[in-house]
Amino acid sequence: MNVNQFNVQSLEVWLSTDSMMLTKFAIALLVSAQALRLAQKPSRCSTRLQSNAAPAEEIERRRNLAIISHPDAGKTTLTEKLLLYGDAIQQAGMVKARANGRSSTSDFLKMERERGISISSTCLTFEYGASRVNLMDTPGHADFSEDTYRTLSAADNAVMLVDGGKGLEPQTRKLFGVAQRSRLPVFTFVNKLDRPAMSPWEVLDEIAAEFGLETAVRTWPIGDGERFRGVLDVESDQVWIYERGARGDKASVTKIDYADEAAVAAAVGDEELVAQLAEDREMIAELTPALDDELLKTGAMTAVYFGSAMSDAGVEPFLDEFISLGSRPAPRTLRARKAEDERRQLAPTGDEFAGYVFKMQANLDPKHRDCMAYVRIVSGKFTKGMKVTHARTGRPLTLATAAMLFGSGKDTIQDAFPGDIIGLNNPAGGLFQIGDALHSGAAAVAFEPIPSFSPECFGYLRPSEVGASKKSFQKGVDQLLAEGAVQRLKQRGSGDGEDPLLAAVGELQFEVVVDRMQGEYGVACAIERVSYTIARWAQPELSPEDAWAVVDRARGEGALTGVFFAEDVFQRPVLLFRNQFTVDRLENDADLDLGLKPWALPPANAP
């Protein structure tokens, strides 16, 4: 088996074997200590014993992608098909299987299985030819955009999946905005061509008009719905005609040079479609821009593919091109010490290992109350047993045991490279926070923090049964907050024993918290909502004392009636509002100088 299928969410991994269609697979990469090998006190070392630089060929062969789409566009199905092509599984799990009680490979958590939605992001790793693909699945539901954003921060490419029958949908728009913030190269796959679809020209127009992207056509559909026959591969000028295989199997494909018109006509078997294809082919050459690698890499152009994930049509040419065009592990911006400092980049080719935590997940394995921190390797080579520094605390850590779990069996990873995601055991959920950097070199490394989304739902989390275990409640709250599932606020002036005031981007996040508190910590809880819908941080760049002074002055002037005063975990003022009108009024009042921001990065000196 040439694959590591690594689910960031759960220890459940489905592996396929020769005889079995789809069995549970999972990988958890647990990294911990071993004797430190290089200098315990690097400053006293006169010579470097071993470089932590990653070999160029390992960096070159890595491709990292996150799929963004509206729910139901076919993300899970496409993921399955990509795994199928990577020989990661031998038959697609098929989404249909969920209805029969079997899950598809990329949906893991209990609620995901029950509701058939993707809540948490998943990372699946597979080999494809000479490349290694790290495929990050992202939640499609709007309420989990924050999680998606974090995942995108760890990805080097985005694949925007569009339902060919519906075109761009609200969540595609929102997530595209997120990808654009990260300036990721975007590959577009227009799916479900085996159903009646919009004209491909209309889809291109929508993408260009709404996202301001140039669209480079890379494959083009031949028919749609029942007449869907396959795709024209623009680069090779070949027609790919598909015959569906048995459910879950790869489709069989016949490739014909377009120049062999008679063979194309015979294979398509529909005069009208053949004429349409000829016309479209000319129009593509005349009206659409050629692929420009530079524009693609900077997110100004998208490469567009058409197909049907379910019938496995058009997936292979898309994957092949993604491998050749997709960005290799990209440098990451380092955090400047002062706002005016120039932003430096850390390249994957650096001499030292460095990476950052972009995601946390508690209770991957319900039997072991573990918490996993997922680290995107940015630079250098991770080696089992290596010594690193936890940048935020300055604490030395030795990463000794890198375990990879397939179902119940354990395997050990020896090394990992830029673009890879490794899972570190986060003891008692306490050591790592999202955004934490790890580095092997003597010089401290800090990356640009991952911005958050502005929360829109607020409520107190309370145990709903008298006599509930305070300890379990606290532990659950701490771990779920560490994961970044929701944010914690506190009413200004309230005591420490107060039930936590949670802030979420969407309602479903609250439901997940309540569900997990019960399922994973055994504490039945309820959320008592407070009727505010907008949060604004006031002067978050100032010290909390100075920021509160600004707020108190505005309050003294009677400008903040009806506002709920809360503070975040850094004691900074967070104002909650019931309507946008008040926010607009305050934002436009230069005299008050409240400096309202929809979200705030952790302070540079955050503990």
Ligand code: G4P
């Ligand atoms: P998501 O992860 O983006 O939410 O989408 P998912 O893959 O779960 O697919 C959503 C629905 O769309 C599923 O149907 C799936 O079978 C269907 N689908 C995905 N790709 C294609 C495609 O290329 N063509 C067609 N015709 N359908 C596709 P469902 O009815 O929800 O489930 P099921 O009954 O098919 O299992």
